[in-house]
Amino acid sequence: MEITIKRSRRKSVAIKIGENGNIKFLCPNKFSLKNINKILEEKKDWIQKTIHKINEKQKIYESYYNYEKILFLGKSYNIEQENNIIQIGNNTIKIRGNNIKNLLKKWLIKQSNYLSERLEKLAKIYNFSYKSTTIISARKKWGSCDNYKNIRLNFRLIMLSDDCIDYVCIHELCHTKYMNHSKNFWNCVKNILPNYKELQNKIKENSFVLELF
Ligand SMILES: [Zn+2]
Numbered sequence: 001m002e003i004t005i006k007r008s009r010r011k012s013v014a015i016k017i018g019e020n021g022n023i024k025f026l027c028p029n030k031f032s033l034k035n036i037n038k039i040l041e042e043k044k045d046w047i048q049k050t051i052h053k054i055n056e057k058q059k060i061y062e063s064y065y066n067y068e069k070i071l072f073l074g075k076s077y078n079i080e081q082e083n084n085i086i087q088i089g090n091n092t093i094k095i096r097g098n099n100i101k102n103l104l105k106k107w108l109i110k111q112s113n114y115l116s117e118r119l120e121k122l123a124k125i126y127n128f129s130y131k132s133t134t135i136i137s138a139r140k141k142w143g144s145c146d147n148y149k150n151i152r153l154n155f156r157l158i159m160l161s162d163d164c165i166d167y168v169c170i171h172e173l174c175h176t177k178y179m180n181h182s183k184n185f186w187n188c189v190k191n192i193l194p195n196y197k198e199l200q201n202k203i204k205e206n207s208f209v210l211e212l213f
Pocket residue numbers: 171175180181
């Protein structure tokens with residue numbers, strides 16, 4: 001178990017456990033080691049449980065974490081190399097070099113044009129206007145929309161199914177009208193996607209995808 005202590009001008013104490021199982025202990029500048037140990041001891045059960053959960057998740061999704069499998073538009077494909085060609089559905093990827101992970105990432109980013117096109121289509125259907133779309137590589141967010149109506153979509157979204165992609169697009173498009181998560185905002189989402197809560201859960205279940213590539 002690796003613990004990193006990070007002292008700062010913060011006032012409270014927090015324990016964060018990363019996806020790799022590393023523990024970060026955040027505390028005020030003058031917080032003593034004795035107190036740190038005391039809190040770690042108190043939180044021992046929670047820490048062990050959380051690390052156990054992370055390990056279980058890693059096991060379930062191991063083949064994705066190892067890039068033996070890949071999700072593309074909600075479907076799972078085995079990464080089998082034959083004569084330097086990978087087949088993902090109707091798509092063939094020619095392999096140059098031997099870094100499969102990088103190669104797949106580049107391929108996914110190229111495919112994410114589909115996300116911009118989908119956003120454009122949905123904006124037309126439901127009468128939204130936005131300024132631009134950018135495909136980004138983020139670890140925590142599927143998408144975002146700024147005050148100038150520039151929409152950013154995470155390329156990792158291309159791994160999820162169409163209904164999840166639509167949810168993120170509609171979510172960001174509703175932000176062009178409401179720059180918050182107010183009741184009006186959620187009504188905007190709900191009017192277009194009455195099952196949006198279901199979709200949120202589906203996306204949550206697939207959130208491990210954000211850790212890939
Ligand atoms: Zn939002």
